[in-house]
Amino acid sequence: MVIHYPNGKAYQAPAQSTAPSRVEYGGRGMTLEQELNASNDYYRVTGRAVVYKKPIPIQLVKVDYPKRSQAVIREAYFKTPSTTDYNGVYQGYYLDFEAKETKNKASFPLSNFHDHQIRHFKECLAQQGICFVVIRFATLHRLFVLPASVVLTAWSASTTGRKSIPLRQIEAAGFELQPQLQPVVPYLDGVDWLIQTKVGTTHGK
Amino acid sequence: MVIHYPNGKAYQAPAQSTAPSRVEYGGRGMTLEQELNASNDYYRVTGRAVVYKKPIPIQLVKVDYPKRSQAVIREAYFKTPSTTDYNGVYQGYYLDFEAKETKNKASFPLSNFHDHQIRHFKECLAQQGICFVVIRFATLHRLFVLPASVVLTAWSASTTGRKSIPLRQIEAAGFELQPQLQPVVPYLDGVDWLIQTKVGTTHGK
Structure with missing residues (x-):
């Protein structure tokens, strides 16, 4: 299903940007977004983190x-989001992240990001938030937590340089996640790594 | 406009729970929600905080x-939120809060809160988030930042005791905000007070 922004531009579901069909991953048949929602539920129920x-x-x-009967919305329009998804x-x-998926095997295209996500990452990093992207290379069956700072640097360079x-x-520069049963996407492992490498510089309270 | 949850229960816009009509406050004629959105914009643009x-x-x-043309939503339903609004x-x-308004003059009714908001506050406090409610006594023209812990205690007691x-x-137990031009709702003043009184106990990293 293609959804459009008010300006007519197609909305790309973040977790399915380059993989609109369901990705078979680890035999579960869930999209990255579905897997992250399940992981967030798991982390919340077990008292590890509160992320939505x-x-x-x-x-x-x-x-x-x-x-x-319940209320029915009969006319409404999509607005452009101001932030990242999670x-x-x-x-x-404070955790702030996006989920992105690619079928590429050698690089991750920056076209998967939108201006408002880049701007939001910058603002949250300035407030000492822990900002990152969960990137799946669907074909390779590999999953990473990549610090937002790496994306911002690549984004700036992309105006004149490479676009991926x-x-x-x-x-x-990232942390590779090992797929497991519960949670399916153990992104807090990457967050622990991020905090460990960053404490003292960005969160030294 | 009354909106209903899927179970048919009426949705109460948080900032207008007990004041569905616009509240004239400081001559600006904005609802508490509109004032908070304007304040969030101000804090974001000035680099003070990133809150949505x-x-x-x-x-x-x-x-x-x-x-x-742009996409039009022709049939959709409201889902019960899982979290607080901000x-x-x-x-x-990490900041997490609700905005509530009452016309009462002597107390704040706990009926303004919903189960999911109480549960979410508990979970976020367990993760050392800074959780609070921005409460406006519309008739009195008084505005407070009240720690979520005070609400949780009153909520627990309300099963047998008073409901407000x-x-x-x-x-x-709260911090009274002084209305000003920019931002209209200077809730970070209350947050600074919360952090000052809480650091070492809940956020002593």
Whole structure:
């Protein structure tokens, strides 16, 4: 299903940007977004972290209230989001991230990012948030937590230079997640690594 | 406009729970929600904090894509939110809050809160988030930042005891905000006070 922004531009579901069909991964047949929602549920129920995906912002125009029944939205429009998709709290740290998927095998295309996500990452990093991207190389069955700072640097360079981040750079600058049963996407392992490498510089309270 | 949850229960816009009509406050004629959105914009633009109101969660059923035009949602339903309305990051701290308004003069009715908000506050406090409620006594023209812990205690006691928080308790346990031009709701003043009184116990990294 293709959804459009008010300006007519196609909305790309973040977790499915380059993989609109369901990706068979580890035999579970869930999209990255579904896997992250399940992982967030797991982390919340087990008291590890409180993280949610933000709802898609909607402009309501017409809502019907049938008697003895629930309200029905009859006319509404998609608004352009202002932020990334996921945020929450983990041991006092503010977490903020996007989920992205690619079928590429050698690099991650920066076209998967939108201006508002880049701007939001910059603002959150300035407030000492823990900001990152969960990147899946679907064909390779590999999953990474990549610091937002790496994306910002590549984004700035892309105006004159290359429009993607090489896999070898993601391997070097990111944290590879090992798929497991529960949670399916153990991204807090990458967050622990991020905090360990960053404490004292960005979160030295 | 009354909106209903899928179970038919009426949705109460958080900032207008007991004041569905616009409240004239300081001559600006904005609701508390509008004032908070303006304040969040101000804090973000000035680099003080990154805080957004979460969109209302929607279940999409039918979306039309007229040619050369933007997508139109033709059938959708409101879902019960899982969280509070506002969250974000401030100097490395995770902020999470609700906005509530009452016309009462002597106490704040706990009926303004919903189960999911109480549960979410508990979970976020366990993760060392900075959780609070911005409460406006519309008739009195008084505005407070009240720690979520005070609400949780009153909520627990309300099963057998009183169903509201007395104003005198809010005066004693909360932080009164002084209305000003920019931002209209200077809630970070209350957050600074919260952090000052709490550091070492909940956020002593």
